[in-house]
Amino acid sequence: MSPNRVPAAFFALMMMTMTMPATAADTITYPETRRDDLVETQFGVPVADPYRWLENDVRTDESVARWVDQENSITERYLETLGSRDAIKARLKTLWNYERYGVPRKRGSHYFYTHNSGLQNQPDLLVRDGLDGKERKLLDPSGWAKDGATALDEWRPSNNGDLLLYSIQDGGSDWRTLRVIDVVTGKTLDDEIKWVKFSDLAWDGDGKGFFYSRFPEPGKDAAFQQLNLNHQVYYHRIGTRQSEDRLLYATPARPRLNHSVETTQDGRYALVTSSEGTDERYELTLFDLAEADPKPRKLVKGFVNEWALAGSIGSRFYFRTNLKAPRQRVVMVDVAEPRLKPVEIVAQSPDTLVGVSLVGSRLILAYLGDAKTEAELRELDGTRVGPITLPDIGAGAGFGGRVGDPETFFSFSSYATPGTIYRLNTSTGKMELFIQPKLAFDPADYVVEQQFFTSKDGTRVPMFITRKKSTPAGAPALLYGYGGFNISVTPAFSPAALSWMEMGGVYAVANLRGGGEYGKAWHDAGRLAQKQNVFDDFIAAGEYLISSGISAKGRLAAMGRSNGGLLIGAVVNQRPDLFAAVNPAVGVMDMLRFNRFTAGRYWTDDYGDPGKAEDFKLLRAYSPYHNIRAGTDYPAIMVTTADTDDRVVPGHSFKYTAALQAAQLGSKPHLIRIETRAGHGSGKPTDKVIEEYADLWAFLGHWTGMALPK
Numbered sequence: 001m002s003p004n005r006v007p008a009a010f011f012a013l014m015m016m017t018m019t020m021p022a023t024a025a026d027t028i029t030y031p032e033t034r035r036d037d038l039v040e041t042q043f044g045v046p047v048a049d050p051y052r053w054l055e056n057d058v059r060t061d062e063s064v065a066r067w068v069d070q071e072n073s074i075t076e077r078y079l080e081t082l083g084s085r086d087a088i089k090a091r092l093k094t095l096w097n098y099e100r101y102g103v104p105r106k107r108g109s110h111y112f113y114t115h116n117s118g119l120q121n122q123p124d125l126l127v128r129d130g131l132d133g134k135e136r137k138l139l140d141p142s143g144w145a146k147d148g149a150t151a152l153d154e155w156r157p158s159n160n161g162d163l164l165l166y167s168i169q170d171g172g173s174d175w176r177t178l179r180v181i182d183v184v185t186g187k188t189l190d191d192e193i194k195w196v197k198f199s200d201l202a203w204d205g206d207g208k209g210f211f212y213s214r215f216p217e218p219g220k221d222a223a224f225q226q227l228n229l230n231h232q233v234y235y236h237r238i239g240t241r242q243s244e245d246r247l248l249y250a251t252p253a254r255p256r257l258n259h260s261v262e263t264t265q266d267g268r269y270a271l272v273t274s275s276e277g278t279d280e281r282y283e284l285t286l287f288d289l290a291e292a293d294p295k296p297r298k299l300v301k302g303f304v305n306e307w308a309l310a311g312s313i314g315s316r317f318y319f320r321t322n323l324k325a326p327r328q329r330v331v332m333v334d335v336a337e338p339r340l341k342p343v344e345i346v347a348q349s350p351d352t353l354v355g356v357s358l359v360g361s362r363l364i365l366a367y368l369g370d371a372k373t374e375a376e377l378r379e380l381d382g383t384r385v386g387p388i389t390l391p392d393i394g395a396g397a398g399f400g401g402r403v404g405d406p407e408t409f410f411s412f413s414s415y416a417t418p419g420t421i422y423r424l425n426t427s428t429g430k431m432e433l434f435i436q437p438k439l440a441f442d443p444a445d446y447v448v449e450q451q452f453f454t455s456k457d458g459t460r461v462p463m464f465i466t467r468k469k470s471t472p473a474g475a476p477a478l479l480y481g482y483g484g485f486n487i488s489v490t491p492a493f494s495p496a497a498l499s500w501m502e503m504g505g506v507y508a509v510a511n512l513r514g515g516g517e518y519g520k521a522w523h524d525a526g527r528l529a530q531k532q533n534v535f536d537d538f539i540a541a542g543e544y545l546i547s548s549g550i551s552a553k554g555r556l557a558a559m560g561r562s563n564g565g566l567l568i569g570a571v572v573n574q575r576p577d578l579f580a581a582v583n584p585a586v587g588v589m590d591m592l593r594f595n596r597f598t599a600g601r602y603w604t605d606d607y608g609d610p611g612k613a614e615d616f617k618l619l620r621a622y623s624p625y626h627n628i629r630a631g632t633d634y635p636a637i638m639v640t641t642a643d644t645d646d647r648v649v650p651g652h653s654f655k656y657t658a659a660l661q662a663a664q665l666g667s668k669p670h671l672i673r674i675e676t677r678a679g680h681g682s683g684k685p686t687d688k689v690i691e692e693y694a695d696l697w698a699f700l701g702h703w704t705g706m707a708l709p710k
Contacts, residue, residue: 055651108161121148151683172679205267277605280306311358360406477551483512569624591623633666
C-alpha cells in the first residue's frame, strides 16, 4: 500500500514489534490502543464502548491519526513477510491493462462515452460527432490530481449536446462539485456548484440551465461526519453564480427527506422523487416548467411504493413500479388528468423487472431470471415484440435512449467476460457488436455455473461459481456476499476476481436474501427482524462449497463490502470455524451508532432504529463490534477501510479492529489496512485498487493454502 502520510511512529514501532512470521500472529505486537471505561445503559442493557474515541475524524484528531499510522505500519510489515505481493501485483497490472469503454450516450449529433486505455487512474470522457466521426478527448480526470484520486462521477449532456454538465469527486468523498464544459470548444465555463450530494443531474429543455440537489454547507471540520439533513433541489442558470440559484423544492418540516430531480426529454416537466431512507418508497412531485412560476403538484402521495420513470411522450409518463406488483410492472400515467390513474402496460411476471426504458417508439424491459439479465422489446401498449438475445449467463446494462430515435447501446459482462458494447435498433430489432476489448487471457478457459443451495430454514438460494476449467476439487475458494437494501448482485467482470481464479482459486457469489434478485419478498426476508436470514444464507453457502467438494475445510475465504462488511463481521462472530480468512471491507460494524453519522440515518429502513427498544435488541444481537467472542479461535482477518469514507465512516472499522486485537482470538493475524485519500470505493484510482487487491490476495491466498506466485 502507499499511504500518503509517512507514519510518525514508524521507528518506535520497529523497536517494540518483534519479527513476524507469515504463518502466525502470536508475535505481532498490536498498538496499545487506549481503552476508555465507557459504559452506557440502553433499554436496561449496559453497553460498553471503550473505543468510541476512534470515531473521531482522522484529519482533525492527532491521536486517531497516530493510531492509523501505527496500524498501517504493522499491516505493511506483516504483508512484506508473505513474499507474493509483487508477483500478484504484476499480474493484476497485466489483467487490468485492457481498453474499457462506457455505454455511449447520444445527444444531438454527438456520442459521449468514457474510455480507459488500461491502467489510467481515471477514465477519460470522449466525444465523437456522428457515429463514425473522429473521437476526441473532452475530459481528462487522471490529470486533475497528482495522486489520481479526483474522479469524474456523473455527467449529463444537454439536449442538443452542445454543453455537458459533470460532477467531480475528490478523495472518494460523497461530496460533489459541478462544472460545465462547452462540447464544441472544449472550454470549461465559470459555473461551479458546491456541496452537492446524492444528486441527479437534469438539464432544462433549452440547455440554459440545470437542476441539482444539495445539502446546506456543513459546519467547520464536520463535512465528513455530520448527519445529512435538509436536502434541497435548486435550479442553476448558466453564466450565474451559485448564490443566485433558485430553490425549486425543499421540505424544511421534514428535514430527513431526500429529493432527486429529473426532467422530461421535451423539457416540459420536472419530476422530483422524494424518499426518507433506502427503502424504495417514494413520493412524486411534478412541476410544469411551462408555467412562469412552476408550483409543486403532488403526483404520488405517501411513501408506499417504488416509482421509476422510464420515459414520457407529452403528458403520458411510463413508470416501473411495485404498486400491486411485488416483482414490478409497467404502468402509464397521464399527468394531464387531475388524479393519478395508473394504466397497466406490462403485468408482473415470475421474474423481477429491474429496468425499463423508452427508446424510439418502444419499451425495453430488463428482468432478472435467477439473478441473470434477460431483456425484451415491447410496444407502448405492452404487446411483446420479442427477446433481446444476450450472449451468455451475465449482466446487461445501459439500454438508454431517446423518444423518436430507435438507437440504443448496452454492455454485457460476466465473471470471465469484460464489458462488451452492443448497438441495438429498437425499430428493426437488429443488434450488432460495437466494441469488444482485447484481453490478456482467454475467457474460454473459465466456466461460469449457477448452483442452488439450501439455507437453514429450507430456502433455496442461488450462487454463481466461477473457476478455471482446470481447477481441481477442494481448491481455495473466495465467497462474496452482500444481502441488503434490495440490491441485486449480478454477474460482473473483475480483473481482481480473474487473478484469484488464475492462481487456482474458485470465485463464488451468493445471492442472499435482503437483495432484490426475487423482488420485494426476497428483500423483506433479509432485513429488520429477518436480518439473521442473510447470515444464515451466507453460512449455508460456505458449508455448501465445502460439503460439495468445490472447496475444503481450511481453504475457504470470505469477503464483503459496506453492508457486506457487516455481513462478514457478523458471520465470523457466529461461525468463526467456517472460514480460514476474511476481508470485511468498509463495513457497518457498530449497529448501535450507525445512524449518527453522515448517511447512516438512511439505513434504518433495512436495519431498524437503535433508538427503539425492539430494534435495539435485534441489532445488539448481531452487531459485529459488540459480539466478538473472546477466547475463541478466529480466522485471519484483514479489515479494509479508507480515511475519507463519508458513507460508512471509518470509525466503524477502527473500533471493530481495536476490539479484535484486544480479544484473545487465537494465533492468526487480525489487521487493518487503511487507505488514504480514498472513500467508500467509487472514484478510487486504478493504481490504488491494484495495490489493495495485491495485498488482499496475498493475505487471503496465504491463509487458504493457495500456491501463490513468488
